[in-house]
Amino acid sequence: MDSILPILYLIASITFIIGIKMLGSPATARKGNLVAAFGMGLAIFGTIFLYKTSSGEHLGNLPLIFGGLIVGTVVGWIMAKRVKMTAMPQMVSFFNGMGGACAALISLIEEAHRDPSATHDPVHSLTIIAGLVIGSVSFSGSIIAFGKLAEKIKDLSFSGQQFLNILVLGGVAVLSVMFVLGSLSGLTFLLVLCALALAYGVLFVMPIGGADMPVVISLLNSFTGVAAACGGFLYDNMVMLIGGILVGSAGTILTIIMCKSMNRSLANVLFGGLMSAKAAATGGGKTATGSIREVSATDGAVLMAYAKQVVIVPGYGLAVAQAQHICHQLEHELEAKGVIVKYAVHPVAGRMPGHMNVLLAEADVSYDKLVEMEEINPEFATTDVVLVVGANDVVNPAAKTDPDSPIYGMPILDVEASRQVIVMKRSMKAGYAGIENELFYRPNTSMLFGDAKASLTALVNEVKAL
Amino acid sequence: MDPATLNMVYLVILMIFLGIELITHVPSVLHTPLMSGANAIHGVVIIGSIIVMGEATDMFSMTLGFLAVILGTLNVVGGFVVTNRMLEMFKKRQ
Structure with a gap:
């Protein structure tokens, strides 16, 4: 009987590996997710019913365990089902934070249970402290990232912040080492360290620009993976170890790939906010000037209906206006007139890579x-x-021409090369990265102001009427 | 370091390489669902919370343990459901 649980853990570990592999290809991704979820179920229920403590007893407090599972399932399910597709990235960040907090709590309880008379075990202490620190940073960082994506929290950097960050991080590191060496211990000490780590998570994410949040979430995601793996060491639990490390390593690589698709280094994303604080204060980056041209829906419709090829560049504005359906309708009407319609999807269009594809x-x-x-x-x-619908930074030529621009070096869609660009925008407000876009002042660009949904509806009606 | 710990270290190293191997060459379209799926998988931390909860006897551990089980479940259930919703979108047109 005792060998059943390890076998369940083995099966669960395999489903995690296969699940991640299958998530990497569009054809199998959905099945991969379900395979991993099945493995997770096996591991959870196997643990509840088959796990034996060091004294050979089954786990107690089952009503409370099931109570927690039910509460978490109901709340998690409702949240995940109700969230709008546009808010998906911050939802992922939120759930990631929950995992981090869970790991930190486990460490706190383990320290409270530690037998003071036992000899000091550095490996045990290391796993406790690593789970606590990494879990706490991941929790507070994820919640800040969540707030930023939901646009409830603004970017914040102040002078001396770099110094403060290093100070807090250094403090966490020194205290952690002292704990591992056994010169400091106890629950109170751990709570202080927990508070410091939480503060660091906030300080770490605060100065990073909202547009870089996907990278941060991906990184914090891998942090939580490592925190989970610490639990694996704590309980000699293979499935926690394998699941955690796998996510830690895959998440790190994913983070680096994401940075590459923006043509930036990870260090630049993480610490660029701190460095550019001064540049922004002195007004770094050119401000575009000149006159803009407005176009009416009627003229826009004529331009498009008699074009050979129209390319639609969707951005987050399209998602916010919930205009993806009407956009699809415009595509239909244009095709009925014999126009070739394509969508140009920038790797970071929307709020995360692949986000726009999901919405469309x-x-x-x-x-x-x-x-x-x-x-x-x-x-x-x-x-x-080219019809730009609610996109801004991904079509900003400053990324190629202005070395002072915060987005300099990011590959962009070369929409300006086309004969005519129509930009749909609510106002002349700057994009998510907060910078001016000189594309709007180019001679072959015209602006169609208004809510994306209303403007698209007007275009559809005008095209129909032609 | 005792042999059991050393074995786990070996496993960690292998898993690091496996994780790298699994993720390379994934189209950027799938980055978001992949991150979300990985997010659900590290919810495996819930196993630890179930164990501490099952062994808890005092009020402190019970309270924190209960909270940990809820948070862990949120991570697992929310993570898998959100990922599934994203991937449903891809399914339709195949």
């Missing part, structure tokens, strides 16, 4: 119409009309 898929836009940046860029020169 929700509106039944055919997968083969979504063209990735590298493929569409050479095509802009032969495109008659």
Whole structure:
């Protein structure tokens, strides 16, 4: 009987590995997620009913355990089902924070249970402290990232922050080492350390720009993985170890890949906010000037209906206005007039890589119409009309021309190469990265102001009427 | 370091390489669901919270343990459900 649980853990570990592998390909991704979820269920119920403590007893407090599981399941399920597709990234951040907090709590309880008369075990202490510190940073950092993506928390950096960050991080490191060496211990000490780690999580994420949050979430995600793995060491539990490390390592690589797709280094993303605080204060980056041209929905419709090829560049503004369905309808009407319609999807369009694809898929836009940046860029020169719907930073030429710009070096969609660019925008407000866009002042650009949904509806009606 | 701990260290190293191997060459379209799926998997930390809860006898451990089980479950259930919702979108057009 005693060998059943380890076998369940083994099966669960395999489902995690296979699940992550399957998540990497569009055809198998959904199944992969379910495979991993199944393995997780096995591990959870196996632990509840088969786990034996060091004194050979089954786990107690079952009513409370099930109570917690039920509360968590109901709340988690409702939250995950109710969240709008546009708010998906901050939801992931929130759930990640919960995992981090869970790991930190486990460490606190383990320290409270420690037998004071036992000899000091550095490995045990290391896993407790690592779980606590990493879990706490991941928790508070994720909650700040959540707030930033929900636009409830603004970027904040102040002079001396860099110094304060290093001071807090140094404090955490020194106290942790003292704990591992056994010169400091006890629950009170651990609570102080926990508070410091929580503060560091806040300080760490605060100065990072909102547009870089996906990278931060991915990094914190891998942190939580490592915190979970600490639990694996604590309880000699293979499935926690394997699941945790796997996510820790895969998450780190994913973070680096994300940075690469923005053509930036991880260090630049994480500490760039601190460095650029001064540049922003002195007004770094050119401000675009000149006159803009407005276009009416009627004229815009005529331009598009008589074009050979129209490329739509969707951005977060489209998602906010919930305009993906009406956008799909416009695509239909234009195709009925014999126009070729494509969508140009920037790798970081929306709030996270792949976010825009999910949103457009929700509106039944055919997968083969979504063209990735590298493929569409050479095509802009032969495109008659580009319709930019609520996108800003991903079409900002400053990324190529202005070394002072915070987004300099990020690959962009070369929409300016096309014959005519129509930009749909609510106002002349700057984009998410908070910088001016000189594209709007180019001679071949015209602006169509208004809510994306209303403007698109007007365009659809005008195209129909032609 | 005792042999059991050393074995776990070996495992950690292998898992690091496996994780790297699994993620390389994933199209950027899938980065968000992949991150979300990985997020659900580290919810495995819930196993630890179940163990401390099951062994808890005092009020302090019971309270924190109960909280830990709830938070861990949020991570697992929320993580998998959100991932599934994202991936449902991809399924439709195949």
